[in-house]
Amino acid sequence: MRIMRGLSLRHLNKTETAGPGAVIPIARAVLVDMEPKVINQTLSKAAQSGRWKYGQHSSFCQKQGSGNNWAYGYSVHGPRHEESIRNLIQKEVEKCDSLSGFFIIMSMAGGTGSGLGAFVTQNLQDQYSNSLKMNQIIWPYGTGEVIVQNYNSVLTLSHLYRSSDALLVHENDAVHKICAKLMNIKQISFSDINQVLAHQLGSVFQPTYSAEGSFHYRRNPLGDLMENLVPHPEFKMLGVRNIPQMSENSLAYSTFTWAGLLKHLRQMLISNAKMEEGIDWQIRPPLPGLPNLSKMSLNKELHFNTSIANLLILRGKDVHSADLEGFKDPALYTSWLEPVNAFNVWRTQRAFSKYEKSAALVSNSQFLVKPLDMIVGKAWNMFASKAYVHQYTKFGIEEEDFLDSFALLEQVVASYCTL
Amino acid sequence: MTQSVIVQVGQCGNQIGCCFWDLALREHAAVNQAVLIDMEEGVVNEILQGPLRDVFDSKQLITDISGSGNNWAVGHKVFGSRYQEEILEKLRKSAEHCDCLQCFFVIHSMGGGTGSGLGTYLLKVLEDEFPEVYRFVTSVYPSGEDDVITSPYNSILAMKELNEHADCVLPIDNQSLFDIISKIDLVVNSGKLGTTIKPKSLVTSSAGTFKKWQEKPFDAMNNIVANLLLSLTSSARFEGSLNMDLNEISMNLVPFPQLHYLVSSLTPLYTLADVNVPPRRLDQMFSDAFSKDHQLIRADPKHSLYLACALMVRGNVQISDLRRNIERLKPSLQFVSWNQEGWKTSLCSVPPVGHSHSLLALANNTCVKPTFVELRERFLRLYKKKAHLHHYLQIEGMEESCFTEAESSLSALIREYNQLDATKSMPVEDLPRLSVAV
Numbered sequence: 111m112r113i114m115r116g117l118s119l120r121h122l123n124k125t126e127t128a129g130p131g132a133v134i135p136i137a138r139a140v141l142v143d144m145e146p147k148v149i150n151q152t153l154s155k156a157a158q159s160g161r162w163k164y165g166q167h168s169s170f171c172q173k174q175g176s177g178n179n180w181a182y183g184y185s186v187h188g189p190r191h192e193e194s195i196r197n198l199i200q201k202e203v204e205k206c207d208s209l210s211g212f213f214i215i216m217s218m219a220g221g222t223g224s225g226l227g228a229f230v231t232q233n234l235q236d237q238y239s240n241s242l243k244m245n246q247i248i249w250p251y252g253t254g255e256v257i258v259q260n261y262n263s264v265l266t267l268s269h270l271y272r273s274s275d276a277l278l279v280h281e282n283d284a285v286h287k288i289c290a291k292l293m294n295i296k297q298i299s300f301s302d303i304n305q306v307l308a309h310q311l312g313s314v315f316q317p318t319y320s321a322e323g324s325f326h327y328r329r330n331p332l333g334d335l336m337e338n339l340v341p342h343p344e345f346k347m348l349g350v351r352n353i354p355q356m357s358e359n360s361l362a363y364s365t366f367t368w369a370g371l372l373k374h375l376r377q378m379l380i381s382n383a384k385m386e387e388g389i390d391w392q393i394r395p396p397l398p399g400l401p402n403l404s405k406m407s408l409n410k411e412l413h414f415n416t417s418i419a420n421l422l423i424l425r426g427k428d429v430h431s432a433d434l435e436g437f438k439d440p441a442l443y444t445s446w447l448e449p450v451n452a453f454n455v456w457r458t459q460r461a462f463s464k465y466e467k468s469a470a471l472v473s474n475s476q477f478l479v480k481p482l483d484m485i486v487g488k489a490w491n492m493f494a495s496k497a498y499v500h501q502y503t504k505f506g507i508e509e510e511d512f513l514d515s516f517a518l519l520e521q522v523v524a525s526y527c528t529l
Numbered sequence: 530m531t532q533s534v535i536v537q538v539g540q541c542g543n544q545i546g547c548c549f550w551d552l553a554l555r556e557h558a559a560v561n562q563a564v565l566i567d568m569e570e571g572v573v574n575e576i577l578q579g580p581l582r583d584v585f586d587s588k589q590l591i592t593d594i595s596g597s598g599n600n601w602a603v604g605h606k607v608f609g610s611r612y613q614e615e616i617l618e619k620l621r622k623s624a625e626h627c628d629c630l631q632c633f634f635v636i637h638s639m640g641g642g643t644g645s646g647l648g649t650y651l652l653k654v655l656e657d658e659f660p661e662v663y664r665f666v667t668s669v670y671p672s673g674e675d676d677v678i679t680s681p682y683n684s685i686l687a688m689k690e691l692n693e694h695a696d697c698v699l700p701i702d703n704q705s706l707f708d709i710i711s712k713i714d715l716v717v718n719s720g721k722l723g724t725t726i727k728p729k730s731l732v733t734s735s736a737g738t739f740k741k742w743q744e745k746p747f748d749a750m751n752n753i754v755a756n757l758l759l760s761l762t763s764s765a766r767f768e769g770s771l772n773m774d775l776n777e778i779s780m781n782l783v784p785f786p787q788l789h790y791l792v793s794s795l796t797p798l799y800t801l802a803d804v805n806v807p808p809r810r811l812d813q814m815f816s817d818a819f820s821k822d823h824q825l826i827r828a829d830p831k832h833s834l835y836l837a838c839a840l841m842v843r844g845n846v847q848i849s850d851l852r853r854n855i856e857r858l859k860p861s862l863q864f865v866s867w868n869q870e871g872w873k874t875s876l877c878s879v880p881p882v883g884h885s886h887s888l889l890a891l892a893n894n895t896c897v898k899p900t901f902v903e904l905r906e907r908f909l910r911l912y913k914k915k916a917h918l919h920h921y922l923q924i925e926g927m928e929e930s931c932f933t934e935a936e937s938s939l940s941a942l943i944r945e946y947n948q949l950d951a952t953k954s955m956p957v958e959d960l961p962r963l964s965v966a967v
Contacts, residue, residue: 175777177774177777178873179776251852253856256781257873258781297847297849299848299849300770301770487962488869488870490960490963491866491867495866495867496785497785498780498783501780520964524965
């Protein structure tokens with residue numbers, strides 16, 4: 111679990127580029143794990159790059175993990191290490207000129223990221239009630255990581271919904287497909303998956319201009335993002351889509367136009383596709399004036415993905431010439447916000463990664479309803495037979511807590527369904 | 530890094546434990562913690578004179594002379610109380626040497642007197658003294674042709690203790706181990722074209738040579754179990770992209786406290802000397818893990834019901850290989866309705882010595898039931914005639930109720946498995962969900 115304050119290079123403690131005798135930038139981050147192997151690997155990998163590193167005393171580690179047990183992470187590790195973790199975070203906060211908020215990276219399937227992550231987020235809400243909190247959560251593969259992953263996910267989501275401001279969700283299955291189909295990787299490893307995730311994060315949080323026509327960089331991307339995308343606390347689930355995404359080899363033979371990129375990205379949003387291959391072009395937004403026949407139903411295959419708000423981030427050549435009308439179409443959105451408020455765009459002429467032109471779309475939409483409904487359904491089936499529940503009650507998470515979590519998430523599913 | 534303490538009890542336990550340390554030293558230089566217990570001197574003395582004598586501190590041993598006479602009651606009641614303090618002291622010392630003690634591994638057999646009786650007595654002691662430390666038990670169950678007449682008594686009395694005081698039990702039987710080594714032998718000696726086996730890769734061999742196993746079959750068999758234990762702890766000892774600690778095994782594989790018996794299989798049993806290892810070989814490793822010929826106890830998981838399954842992979846295998854194989858094998862396996870995707874997986878980058886990759890599968894599966902049913906039947910046959918009972922009843926603290934309680938404990942366990950099996954052919958339906966006002 112990692113807590114970071116601002117990801118753009120500007121917010122690193124030292125911003126001189128590395129060269130002989132130059133100071134190496136230190137990430138403004140706190141690393142937490144209940145067992146040491148991964149943190150040690152992470153620290154040394156960063157240091158080996160020679161271009162940046164983590165602070166010497168920025169990590170907190172114990173010797174024994176949480177055993178994939180949310181209850182252990184939340185009720186045992188949480189209180190036990192509350193003070194130490196809080197002190198670490200406090201030290202980092204004190205180094206900031208102006209704290210915009212916290213970005214907490216964690217998975218849902220295990221015990222530490224999920225349980226301790228939820229506990230720490232709650233703590234941050236108490237300690238820093240004026241600061242924003244966004245949790246980046248890793249949605250586990252549908253099958254085969256951790257058997258109790260659905261319980262852990264349900265408990266995590268319900269707790270974060272109460273204490274976090276926004277949840278930026280990355281689905282392992284979707285990222286896996288991107289690696290397979292777009293990046294053409296044959297034997298996909300977690301390292302490949304994490305590269306794609308880092309790319310998605312970078313495409314959102316790398317600097318952009320603060321306003322149309324301005325050449326000053328945005329000072330508070332986290333705050334701006336929340337303001338644009340989370341108008342109502344009942345609707346906190348955000349997702350990211352990128353275009354283009356491809357391997358180095360394919361890139362050499364491709365040229366891009368903003369029109370082409372944005373057309374695909376828009377259809378990806380509407381049809382809830384996670385990547386630019388296999389998009390269903392049949393799905394269309396409802397026609398104005400006519401009743402919305404394809405209102406979200408969990409049983410229908412073909413449905414249109416309604417958005418509450420969208421943020422488009424454009425990077426690269428001729429970025430000011432991109433035509434954005436397609437995203438301003440009121441048919442894409444619910445009726446609460448004026449389209450002019452529901453859609454926002456950030457730009458920079460600086461290209462990102464190896465792409466001459468690239469776009470990222472951060473959406474608050476119905477995209478996560480099906481996966482959420484599936485997790486709740488599976489967890490509910492398991493809960494009905496009481497399987498594994500003794501492992502949680504052993505550490506103070508009672509059946510009541512489970513029921514509360516189920517109720518909260520059913521509410522979230524229902525709310526998103528009726529957009 | 531977490532540590533485990535190995536407690537080897539009785540003749541069987543100590544012989545297996547010895548193989549384990551031999552193999553462990555080949556993987557690491559570090560010394561782990563062990564306590565060796567036997568009520569006879571023979572086996573422990575042999576260990577102390579053998580190549581592992583420097584691994585064990587004589588202060589870690591507890592021995593007596595006369596043995597338990599294949600009598601659970603002697604092992605449990607007599608030696609239990611006599612040696613409790615001494616055992617506790619040695620365990621505490623071992624625990625103190627550990628940076629972070631996560632697990633006790635108890636290795637023993639069920640059919641004899643010391644391993645069975647004293648070994649299970651220890652479980653209670655461990656539970657009281659170290660309640661937060663997991664207790665993993667490797668139990669060797671008696672085979673069909675077993676030379677100890679009273680083994681059904683010993684086994685059923687031990688079962689009750691395992692039911693109540695173990696976190697996880699890995700049952701093993703000698704017949705299955707023997708069948709596995711016979712199969713290996715067939716390949717080694719068949720002289721088939723192109724089947725040259727890499728010497729160090731035999732799961733049965735510690736010295737890395739083709740031992741004449743017919744003369745010493747137990748050595749080969751014990752090595753298989755030793756390999757199992759090493760693979761269990763590999764994720765805690767080495768790095769990997771998806772680590773799995775021992776506490777995660779218990780969390781994911783034990784849905785209800787009583788159902789903690791895990792059927793294990795190890796593949797591959799050997800590596801062919803081919804330098805090229807095409808993906809088909811990798812997939813074969815996964816398929817073999819589910820075949821009844823590779824299980825370390827007589828059981829057929831494919832035709833019974835899975836409650837949960839763990840796949841612990843070692844070596845150069847990626848998450849996509851693992852997922853592909855799960856998808857491929859899933860259709861031929863039956864999982865209980867509330868755990869249709871009951872897979873727990875781990876990836877450790879360091880393979881065992883002599884292999885490029887290996888797989889340990891742990892199944893919580895109703896296929897373990899026949900072993901228990903047979904155990905109960907053999908017990909009842911003996912008990913009905915009250916044969917040899919006096920050897921037990923004459924021990925202080927032993928009464929007939931000990932036997933009847935043990936039998937009901939086992940029967941209750943069998944009933945649980947029966948109830949689960951009854952759900953096998955039922956269609957899987959989604960339950961009605963909580964309805965909320967919008």
